[in-house]
Amino acid sequence: MIQWFSKKLMGQLEVLEKRLKGKSGFVQPGPYARKSFDFLAAGGMNIPEESTEKKTFFFKVLPMIAQSMFGNFHMTKSLAMDPKKPRTIASPTLLADIETFCKAHKVSMIGYTKLNPDYIFDHTAVKYDNVVVLAQEMNEQRIMEAPSMNTEVMIQETYKDVGGTANKLARFLRLKKYGAHASHSVRGNIILPPVAQDAGLGYVGRNGVLLTEKLGPRVRLAAVMTSIENLPFADKENNPHQWIRNFCDMCGRCIKKCPPKALYEKAIQREGGALTHVDNKLCYPYFHKNYGCGVCLKVCPFSRSDFRVYKKAFERKKRKDAKREKKNS
Numbered sequence: 568m569i570q571w572f573s574k575k576l577m578g579q580l581e582v583l584e585k586r587l588k589g590k591s592g593f594v595q596p597g598p599y600a601r602k603s604f605d606f607l608a609a610g611g612m613n614i615p616e617e618s619t620e621k622k623t624f625f626f627k628v629l630p631m632i633a634q635s636m637f638g639n640f641h642m643t644k645s646l647a648m649d650p651k652k653p654r655t656i657a658s659p660t661l662l663a664d665i666e667t668f669c670k671a672h673k674v675s676m677i678g679y680t681k682l683n684p685d686y687i688f689d690h691t692a693v694k695y696d697n698v699v700v701l702a703q704e705m706n707e708q709r710i711m712e713a714p715s716m717n718t719e720v721m722i723q724e725t726y727k728d729v730g731g732t733a734n735k736l737a738r739f740l741r742l743k744k745y746g747a748h749a750s751h752s753v754r755g756n757i758i759l760p761p762v763a764q765d766a767g768l769g770y771v772g773r774n775g776v777l778l779t780e781k782l783g784p785r786v787r788l789a790a791v792m793t794s795i796e797n798l799p800f801a802d803k804e805n806n807p808h809q810w811i812r813n814f815c816d817m818c819g820r821c822i823k824k825c826p827p828k829a830l831y832e833k834a835i836q837r838e839g840g841a842l843t844h845v846d847n848k849l850c851y852p853y854f855h856k857n858y859g860c861g862v863c864l865k866v867c868p869f870s871r872s873d874f875r876v877y878k879k880a881f882e883r884k885k886r887k888d889a890k891r892e893k894k895n896s
């Protein structure tokens with residue numbers, strides 16, 4: 568019954584999103600755009616057998632998933648409320664108000680970037696290419712319990728919250744006569760981790776998620792594309808967090824600990840050409856049967872303490888390696 572209903576819902580959502588593809592004035596997906604994640608084909612939702620967990624699933628998890636799905640309908644349907652001639656330049660006060668608004672809605676980090684069209688899902692299109700990226704913290708203690716029902720409840724709650732905030736921010740901007748198109752944290756219309764990387768919030772790790780300086784991989788993302796042209800865009804070519812990826816290349820803990828061995832040491836090529844270490848065909852079935860998994864977040868050293876500790880250790884090692892090389896040459 569749940570699978571049948573989800574399939575129907577996802578079908579309707581796709582029809583709605585496909586209407587934007589090719590639409591005049593919309594930013595179309597680039598030549599390397601990817602398909603959106605089909606969670607039903609990957610096994611859909613798993614209903615726990617144990618009675619307490621079953622109750623939690625039906626009374627907590629399922630309603631939150633439903634809210635996230637309806638949030639996806641809202642992000643496209645609410646485009647009808649976009650101003651006909653949206654404003655394009657924001658005052659410093661409005662830019663500050665956006666940050667205040669997001670922080671009041673539990674957002675931990677905000678970044679800005681111009682959208683690379685290759686990150687738009689290939690079946691749809693988006694209205695603007697100026698992106699506000701939102702990241703909300705996931706509770707550290709509950710990540711450490713992964714995989715568990717307790718972790719899944721927290722993850723679904725964060726998805727629902729940050730995705731809901733994206734829709735609320737879109738409404739806030741429209742009320743100020745700016746155009747806005749939200750992307751929810753679950754599904755959405757763009758691939759969020761590389762967009763967040765471009766926005767300078769962190770760097771995408773070998774586990775495929777954004778690793779941030781303050782919170783490591785313990786964040787969920789959402790975004791709002793807007794008509795505001797003068798956002799304080801990050802310099803994507805000089806991302807200060809690039810060292811994270813170099814650290815990642817030395818670490819590999821998530822690769823060793825991933826239960827179904829869905830993470831590879833060497834990157835593989837996805838359909839469309841993009842490189843990744845994550846084999847979705849192995850990850851998703853395990854993910855759905857095991858409370859949304861989360862092991863690769865739990866074991867990532869950056870989930871636990873401040874990134875700066877690792878940055879210092881990494882820089883020390885680099886200095887030592889450079890000295891050794893110099894001595895040997």
Ligand code: SF4
Nearest residue numbers: 825850860861862863
């Ligand atoms: S979510 Fe779980 S199965 Fe998927 S890559 Fe991470 S550890 Fe592996």
Ligand code: SF4
Nearest residue numbers: 772815818819821867
């Ligand atoms: S566990 Fe290590 S390799 Fe995996 S994402 Fe974290 S830092 Fe990178």
